[in-house]
Amino acid sequence: MLSRCDVIVVGAGPAGSTTARYAAEAGLDVLMIDKRKEIGLPVCCGEFNASPEILAEALPGARGLDELLPIGPELVQRRIRGAVAVSPKGREYEFDLPGCTVNRDAFDRHLADAAVRAGTVLSLDTKFLGREGRRVSTNRGEVEARVVVAADGPLSPTARSAGMERNAVLAPAITCRVDGEFGDRLRLIFGSSVAPGGYAWVFPKRGCANVGLGVQRPAAPVPVLLRAFLARNGFAARDVQAGFVPVSGPIPKTVRENVIAVGDAAGHVVASNGGGIATAMICGRLAGLAVARHLLDGEPLDAYERNWRSMVGGELLTAARTKRMADRVLRSDFLIERAMHLLGGRGIRDMIVFGGLGITR
Numbered sequence: 001m002l003s004r005c006d007v008i009v010v011g012a013g014p015a016g017s018t019t020a021r022y023a024a025e026a027g028l029d030v031l032m033i034d035k036r037k038e039i040g041l042p043v044c045c046g047e048f049n050a051s052p053e054i055l056a057e058a059l060p061g062a063r064g065l066d067e068l069l070p071i072g073p074e075l076v077q078r079r080i081r082g083a084v085a086v087s088p089k090g091r092e093y094e095f096d097l098p099g100c101t102v103n104r105d106a107f108d109r110h111l112a113d114a115a116v117r118a119g120t121v122l123s124l125d126t127k128f129l130g131r132e133g134r135r136v137s138t139n140r141g142e143v144e145a146r147v148v149v150a151a152d153g154p155l156s157p158t159a160r161s162a163g164m165e166r167n168a169v170l171a172p173a174i175t176c177r178v179d180g181e182f183g184d185r186l187r188l189i190f191g192s193s194v195a196p197g198g199y200a201w202v203f204p205k206r207g208c209a210n211v212g213l214g215v216q217r218p219a220a221p222v223p224v225l226l227r228a229f230l231a232r233n234g235f236a237a238r239d240v241q242a243g244f245v246p247v248s249g250p251i252p253k254t255v256r257e258n259v260i261a262v263g264d265a266a267g268h269v270v271a272s273n274g275g276g277i278a279t280a281m282i283c284g285r286l287a288g289l290a291v292a293r294h295l296l297d298g299e300p301l302d303a304y305e306r307n308w309r310s311m312v313g314g315e316l317l318t319a320a321r322t323k324r325m326a327d328r329v330l331r332s333d334f335l336i337e338r339a340m341h342l343l344g345g346r347g348i349r350d351m352i353v354f355g356g357l358g359i360t361r
């Protein structure tokens with residue numbers, strides 16, 4: 001492992017690998033570390049990506065989508081045509097939602113490979129332990145870095161080391177795989193007994209589905225809720241993994257001292273649906289470019305904060321507001337049933353996918 005570099009990126013998920021790729025392409029010495037022994041494993045994700053067209057609609061200010069988001073056929077598990085939202089009483093509301101599912105470990109490896117091809121040095125099984133100024137300590141020794149990128153997920157000890165706030169609401173979520181054929185529509189299942197404060201999902205893949213749920217203030221732990229959901233549907237699960245989704249919107253400040261936060265560490269998640277892969281990559285690209293301009297041209301590092309806020313900040317805040325509003329409805333099956341009936345498929349799509357009410361596209 002390098003003992004000195006321009007940039008150390010902590011976390012080799014979509015945010016870290018994208019940041020590393022753009023910083024390395026600009027000519028910086030980049031070291032990316034991850035505590036995992038293998039990139040992307042174990043998988044803890046629903047593994048769905050909306051199409052670039054949907055993302056361009058949902059995040060109209062985002063730039064670079066064409067470059068970042070085409071997902072090659074080798075990575076696609078199942079092309080998705082649309083979704084069905086299921087109410088507590090079992091009523092179904094269909095809407096269009098083009099996109100695809102992936103194997104998240106292969107997807108993350110693909111992004112990390114691009115960073116390495118650009119010149120990033122990757123060190124796995126390397127855990128961030130602490131930071132003082134430019135000195136970062138890991139289980140493999142100390143590294144001196146001019147800029148430190150916190151891309152280490154929702155709990156981000158790296159962002160904490162600079163005094164950044166943690167996302168105020170971390171929603172517990174759990175996922176697994178179930179064998180079988182599940183068509184080409186996502187299923188999102190609502191109801192307080194299934195997924196209190198959130199939803200359960202069945203996302204079709206090749207020969208299996210990613211099945212899981214995300215909740216808020218659950219009366220029972222997520223493994224118990226998942227077991228009940230699987231039993232109700234006669235599903236047998238493998239590869240169960242639980243994690244957190246930051247759903248209160250971006251943290252107030254993502255640049256402090258020589259540290260910048262990106263992806264889940266910064267709350268770059270569309271809170272109304274819990275998706276954060278695309279926003280991690282969009283903001284990762286901005287982070288890599290901003291670090292390069294800072295170190296090569298002397299631009300202040302906090303230009304990064306202005307850039308991501310002007311590109312996607314408004315939409316992320318709107319989605320977090322929508323999520324808070326929806327939280328009140330999600331407490332009661334009666335209200336969920338009424339709201340879904342009033343919104344219909346199109347309105348449900350606008351709220352979940354675009355994070356806003358009454359948006360006509």
Ligand SMILES: Cc1cc2nc3c(=O)[nH]c(=O)nc-3n(C[C@H](O)[C@H](O)[C@H](O)COP(=O)(O)OP(=O)(O)OC[C@H]3O[C@@H](n4cnc5c(N)ncnc54)[C@H](O)[C@@H]3O)c2cc1C
Pocket residue numbers: 010011012013014015016033034035036040044045046047048049126127128129151152153154157173174175212242243244245262263264265269274275276277278280
């Ligand atoms: C159950 C679940 C389902 C989801 N489903 C979807 C979905 O279908 N679609 C979607 O778009 N989003 C989904 N998300 C959200 C999505 O997974 C995240 O938004 C996305 O992974 C954010 O990328 P990231 O690079 O910021 O963080 P991560 O992908 O979490 O990567 C962070 C990396 O940092 C590493 N790390 C952590 N701590 C340390 C440390 N101390 N030292 C070194 N390395 C460290 C981790 O090992 C990890 O590799 C889901 C999340 C969950 C929990």
